[in-house]
Amino acid sequence: MSNAPHLYQDLITLFNECFVDTYNTRLVKGGDEPIYLPADENRDYHAIYFAHGYYSSALHEISHWLIAGDERRKLEDFGYWYVPDGRTAEQQKVFEQVEVKPQAIEWVLSAAAGYRFHISADNLNGEATDASEFKQAVFSQVGIYSKQGLPERAEQLRKKLCGFYRTSDCIDIECFDFSSL
Template identity: 45%
Template sequence: MNSAIPLSKALEAEQIIEIFNDLFLVSHDTCLKGGAMEPLYEPSSTGAPACIYFREDFASSALHEIAHWCIAGTVRRKQLDYGYWYDPDGRGSEAQQAFLNAEARPQALEWCFARSSGIRFSLSMDNLDAPIDAEAASRFASAVVIQARGFVAQGLPRRAERMFDALAASRGLKVSLDTLEFAVEDLR
């Protein structure tokens, strides 16, 4: 890992890849790669490690996809894209609500990772072709805050804790999750 990153400098995608792969390539047979047109998780196959692909070179996309991986259990990590469904942009309100229900926890974890890596977190409704439903957006923001506060109170899943700590350490920081505060106002 690059220990020469200035304290105030946010991590870039390549640094996040290096940190993730240092932590999990050998221990969990999983690698992280950027440059994808769309995010994708491929489970390991004959001789090849599992691979988490994130969009282009977006550090925030890397953190988001890592969050999904850290939450996924053993059974889910054996399935393409963890066995989840995904409807592209233009989802109707019912499909959008199902998406938001599934996304609150990973986005809260992404927010934790963003805090330890110096990256600005932006809430994602991920339905760019649909009109914004202000009420749904407000409920979603509240759900993400509740999940983030839950991580503070109960701790992170083990793989997520290792990643959180490694992101902060790579920037020369000692960030304790229990000292972080999460509020809806931070999402505006």
């Protein structure tokens, strides 16, 4: 882990340095619920709002943006279906399928920042499920990214985080500890 403090203000600065000019997108500290809002008549930029100034929330919301394509970035919350905490086992399985790639990217970005990654099933009040398959799927996706590379924007931010936090530029799967999940 990095010895540098993990301040959400630094993450905002680093993200905005990478993407304000090229994608007209800003990372913004939000309130209770994170949300992505495309530019509209009230705001001339796209905004990724993360919850309560939590560094991990910012990394997670950024990860969704990093894998969203051009069309999804035109939609509120990228047009994804979302059922809040309290999901059934079936709803949880669908949630986990959608979360594999963003959480894999979040883990890679967390490593680049020297920040501990915590997998999130985000269903504390829902039906109990076994998260082992989900954890394995996220770990496997990190392995795919380590072999094939990250999407371009994710790689750009990863390198920026590595430079700022002075962490290893390693993205090899051996750099990731499955048992930490």
